[in-house]
Amino acid sequence: MKRTDIKRRPLADTTLSSLEPEAGTYRELDSPGLYFRVKPNGQKSWELRYKKPDGKWSWLGLGGYPEVGGAFARQKAADLRADASEGKNPITSKKARQAAEIDAANDTFEALAREWHTSRLSGWDAGTAKRILAALERHVFPSLGKRLYTSIMSMEWMELLRGLERQGILEQMSRVRAYCKDIYDLARVTGRAVNNPLEGVHKFLSSGKAENYAHVSPDELPGLLRAIRSYPHAKDVQLGLRLLTLMAVRPSELREAHWVEFDFDKRLWTVPVERKGRKKGREHLVPLCTQAVEALLELQQITAAYPLLFPGRSDRTKPRSDTVFLMALRRLGYEGRQTGHGFRHIASTILNEHGYPADHIEAQLSHKAQGVRGIYNKAQYLEQRTQMMQWYADHLDSLEAGNVVQGQFGKAV
DSSP states (O other): OOGGGOOSSSOOHHHHHHOOOOSSOEEEEEETTEEEEEOTTSOEEEEEEEEOTTSOEEEEEEEEETTSOHHHHHHHHHHHHHHHHTTOOHHHHHHHHHHHHHHHHHTBHHHHHHHHHHHHGGGSOHHHHHHHHHHHHHHTHHHHTTSBGGGOOHHHHHHHHHHHHHHTOHHHHHHHHHHHHHHHHHHHHTTSOSOOTTTTGGGGSOOSHHHHTOOOOTTTHHHHHHHHHTOOSOHHHHHHHHHHHHHOOOHHHHHTOBGGGEETTTTEEEEOGGGGTOSSSOOEEEEOOHHHHHHHHHHHHHHTTSSBSSBOSSOTTSBOOTTHHHHHHHHTTOTTTOOTTHHHHHHHHHHHHTTOOHHHHHHHTTOOOOHHHHHHOOOOOHHHHHHHHHHHHHHHHHHHHTOOOOOOOOOOO
16 A cells, blocks of 8 residues: 555554555555654554754654554553653653553562463473473463462452363362462562462362262273263373273373383383473383274374374363363263273272282373382383283173173272
8 A cells, every 4th residue: 555545543453564665665544643654674663753852853763563453552642642741751651651661560460470380390391391381371370460469369360270170170270379379489589479379279179089080880980981982072082091991091191291212123112201390200111001002003003103102282282181181081971980090090999809910900000109119119010911911801801791790999099
């Protein structure tokens, strides 16, 4: 659009975006004192023409276009004109406003959270740091990130956390609450906050254990296994549920797994230490039974083009949502009756009831024994666990086919 074609002022957004450059720089009046500047190279910006205290006229830049849109430029110009009418220097006023905007930005919860995250990096491995920041970016920043952290009330934190409860991601809710409480502790000990609005909130939230470990009764297990086998929606999710039943791993470990971690020749999955949220320790070795290998090979046909077993739909570099398996179980009609973590309870109970050594079962679940035994017993029991988990997979197949009479599941672990 040529400047001679301008019909009205203030300049419309379409005019601002389409104005063509000329051989020399020119300015077009937008509104009282505010001009739109266009350079020969096409660069566009806003300028305010104002009278200095000495009576001379001068120009003050208000920012480039399109970063600064028309409406925002007019508001900035109006504020500075008001300052000038009161005898204030617009340049000084502009700098003061910019400083205030920076201060306000630094006082948001997101800015405080990122400062906290940076301060804790030395104590985390890269995987843990990435997961914590991703949890905040997913669950907290969209609704509360831009708010002044001192203005967010306890009831607002309660509402956010109860929203996560309703989604069924209770472990994630508990972690997010702990992160945010620690973030406010940083503000409190550095003199930037007096109170921590998350103090005591946990008393009125679910602990997460009962619901998160929910599992079906023995009589219901065969039906659940058959329902998973016939899951009618996303095939990768159906295979993920199948793998959870076979391997008794944590849902997050499977959801975040990478194909390079699997050795099909050795029939072994190596879960790195970082995935377990620790900088020290050792990797977790998961033997692959025949049924697990078959499911993984079938999954490879769907997602082998990506590093992750379960790549996200919108961003293939990130894993599927942390609710993906829980939502699938809900679609199958098992809401409140079975969770991804509940498969670990089922495996532990069945294996214990059939006489397998507790050390082998705890090693499969990647549980660390308490006390002195936990310090000195470093055995992986890989050979024994390989046989144990193959028996378990065959046992589940028999249950699914209706060839086994079930006992009673024991106490949750």
